[in-house]
Amino acid sequence: MNKMKCPSCGSEEFTVDRRVGETICKKCGNVIDEDVIDYGQEWREFSSDQGQSRRRTGNPLTFTKHDKGMSTRIGKPGDLYKVSSSERKRFYRLKKWQARISTAIERNVKYALAELRRVGSFLNIPHIAMEEAARIYRSAAEKGLVRGRSMESVVAGALYAACRRHRFPRTLDEISEAFTLDKKEIGKTYRFICRELGIRILPTFPLDYIYRFASELKLSPKTISKAVEIINKAQGKEITSGKGPMGVAAAALYVATLICNEKKTQREVADVAGVTEVTIRNRYKELIDRLNLGDEIQTI
């Protein structure tokens, strides 16, 4: 191993920031080298077999880049003029082919992922769910499921599915608003791609929604924990099964605000939860009856 020297101060000590792939001089902070290999691994090993087969170098694989971050480009922009004129012809041809290899699917996925990133940052989707959504979209595109449907609706469906899978559910309302798409259409494509790709989506739980709704309503921690308590009790008594989880979450929050003297109107709660006041009323009546919450509300 030959020793590197910092060109500006001559120091031989460096730190390597593996996350961004930079080698930095310890003394003067000069960036000596960029794009160094990340020695970490982005995959998980469940057995030594798997570990062997997955071992590789390069940037981490990611599904949120259309080529999974593994693109190969023939020639940087300026390279064409560094070779002799006879070579240049061949070089040019290779470049052209490279462009052609990028098929219609790749192009489509590229645009789709751009859209996905836009909406993802708008809705603050966790990274893991974004990766999942990208993966689902890619599979859908490769199976030709996008044909006959709008690209956006498939992206939206993939995102919806990914969010639910990772227990960060977004409501169809939120997603349809972000995409400016019809709710029904997203629901339809969502079900379609889940069926075709064999994705099994479990029903969501009221608890998955509580924290997000609560923070949108700017509720105090005390009220939130009360709502969580109510949900847990309700689930124990099987009041929640078969009911829409968002309605249950909304009702629990509404009751919690009454108990903790932090009143919100049914309208306010209904709006953030994407259900109607009527649903809240129906649910919260059941909650009060079955959990004997009546006394708690009166003893404020």
Add this chain to the structure above:
DNA sequence: AAGACGAAAGTGGTTGA
């Protein structure tokens, strides 16, 4: 005047024959 309540009719999706 705003919020809560509840009845009644309508919606879209699921299920089972």
Add this chain to the structure above:
DNA sequence: TCAACAACTTTCGTCTT
């Protein structure tokens, strides 16, 4: 493929604060 169905929505009139 169709009808029954459960949950939820929309709409609207009434009561309460």
